[in-house]
Amino acid sequence: MNKTLSTLALVLACTFGQKDTVMAQAQTLSAVAHPKLVVGIVVDQMRWDYLYRYADRYGTGGFKRLLGEGFTCENAFITHLPSYTAVGHSTIFTGSVPAVHGITGNGWTDQALGREFYCTEDSTVTPVGTTSDAGKMSPRSLMASTITDELRLATNFRSKVVGVSLKDRASILPAGHVANGAFWLDDSNASFVTSSYYMNELPEWVKQFNAKNEPAALMSKPWETLYPINTYVQSTADDVSWENTYKGETAPKFPHDLPAIYKLSKGSLRATPGGNTLTLDFAKAAVNGYNMGSGPVTDFLTINCASTDYVGHQFGPNSIEVEDTYLRLDKDLATFFSFLDQKVGKGNYLVFLTADHGASHSVGFLQEHNVPSGLVNEKPIISGLTADLKGVFGVDSLIRGTNNYHVDFDMKKIKAAKLDYDAVKRETVYYLQTVPGIQFAADLENIGNSALPEPIRQMAINGYYPKRDGAVIMIPDLGWYEAGNMKGTTHGTWSPYDTHIPMVFMGWHVKHGYTNEKTSMTDIAATVAAMLKIQMPSGCVGRAVMEVYK
Structure with missing residues (x-):
């Protein structure tokens, strides 16, 4: 009987001891469950x-x-x-x-x-x-x-x-x-x-x-x-x-x-x-x-x-x-x-x-150190592209400008003149690819037809939200960026x-x-x-x- 009681006491002691240990561990884990x-x-x-x-x-x-x-x-x-x-x-x-x-x-x-x-x-x-x-x-x-x-x-x-x-x-x-x-x-x-x-x-x-x-x-x-x-x-x-x-x-x-x-x-x-x-x-x-x-x-x-x-x-x-x-x-x-x-x-x-x-x-x-570089100037690009599109489609000011390396089109003018929007974008891409300092141009709405390599293609897709971006994107040459002069620097590429x-x-x-x-x-x-x-x-x-x- 005494042996049985002793065994039971030992089992209970071990059980409660384990429980105390588990509770202590749980409290420790709780204390470090999140940073302050x-x-x-x-x-x-x-x-x-x-x-x-x-x-x-x-x-x-x-x-x-x-x-x-x-x-x-x-x-x-x-x-x-x-x-x-x-x-x-x-x-x-x-x-x-x-x-x-x-x-x-x-x-x-x-x-x-x-x-x-x-x-x-x-x-x-x-x-x-x-x-x-x-x-x-x-x-x-x-x-x-x-x-x-x-x-x-x-x-x-x-x-x-x-x-x-x-x-x-x-x-x-x-x-x-x-x-x-x-x-x-x-x-x-x-x-x-x-x-x-x-x-x-x-x-x-x-x-x-x-x-x-x-x-x-x-x-x-x-x-x-x-x-x-x-x-x-x-x-x-x-x-x-x-x-x-x-x-x-x-x-x-x-x-x-x-x-x-x-x-x-x-x-x-x-x-x-x-x-x-x-x-x-x-x-x-x-x-x-x-x-x-x-x-x-x-x-x-x-x-x-x-x-x-x-x-x-x-x-x-x-x-x-x-x-x-x-x-x-x-x-x-x-x-x-x-x-x-x-x-x-x-x-x-x-x-x-x-x-x-x-x-x-x-x-x-x-x-100065003979590394390829240059400036992408927005104004000449806009004026040149505007003239090119007018020459092809006979309508002036089909673009509103560029923003974040995207071309913003005047959709009201394009619709009023009943122009083929895809054709306007294709011509825009063709023109931009002739501009010094532009390595690639792509129509993001027809990205499957573009020649953009990875990872540039996916980066362009990831950055395109149609309600806030024009559909055609410009990718500058390496070392080139959009700026008015060569002083200081910028980013965006x-x-x-x-x-x-x-x-x-x-x-x-x-x-x-x-x-x-x-x-x-x-x-x-x-x-x-x-x-x-x-x-x-x-x-x-x-x-x-x-x-x-x-």
Whole structure:
């Protein structure tokens, strides 16, 4: 009997012991079931090679920390055309392509109305924090849900979602349709503003941040290089012919007299490293203001560091200004990550860093070094094409112009003249293929008859939304892009310099490592959705990169 009781006691002890162990494991799993905060950082116009080009000058807490602790997808590409800002941000956060999410450019021509539209314009809302039209913005033109939307839906709107950028489109589109707030900089009052789509009054913390007038402080001293200028060996000499000047400058060289420049143009802050500092400082204020990362569910902060784009456009990728901007951004990121470590806790937040697009080398730089390049000028193309179509069909002004490398046709004139629309498009393609700097032209409505090779064909299809794009697309020659002169640079093409982007994850449940397998910008939202165990956005076509998480 005693032996039986002893055996029973042992069995019960083991059973309850196992139960306690299981419960403890369940509690442990529950405690780490989700990150407290997700931070999506998009560095505007950041080519993939910038992760490594300046690596010997980066500190340990910024880009090197991302690579040293995180997981990097070394061959991440954009899979749509054109490679522009609004398109990239929409694609990152929807996991979709322009043909589905509808954001086909920073602006487009409504094909039915023939009117130009800006990607986030909204006449139904009113400005908040300003009296200028800079506040008349919303995400209503975005046709798909975002990963930020899906997080809000999955938590019954308990998650807090906030978007931050100097640019309205780079704050609004990532934050999605149901965000708690999106904030962007209004140059007219040097303050962060929003619209009545989100709220009727700025939160007190935003008012307090704006009252500090940090833009003026950031522009109060000349821009000197962070290190001796002769040590910037990754860049060309200072003051070269293919760089633009700030307003009031006589030459594009250091030191840049920022106080004088700021007096002439408040918007000049954007094209300085201080714009990134301001953005990340405001992001920290947003985390504190909304107490993000402290609740029972995951919060989501989207950040766009836009000054890299403005500086890049003005000076080009080979400039000392761009190198110095990235060295300073590296320090700002290190400070920001340290802030998150203290505020949210290291390992409690998930970060991904990527770019909306890259950038070409300046045409002037390329031509000086005998690399094929040139400019695609819109006006001569339009006038030449208009004359050609009139000569063939006898009707003037059959096209309204070009936008995002697409030709916009005047459908009312084509129908009124009872012209064969397919014949008009064929003639348009024939003409464009004779234009210097245009490598391919194709009718996207008859793509099966085009000579577009892969991956250009699929990228063109992915970027085509008929209600917002003309049916004929132009593909520039390699090294060519649409611009008025050879100073600075731009982006928008299919080439790797415009479409090969960084894609790095760090923090909560991210294992250290890398993959050289080809991945897509559309995979970011899918990966985050898988990690958070929530539904993918409504138009998501990406795949979860399983190698990222453990």
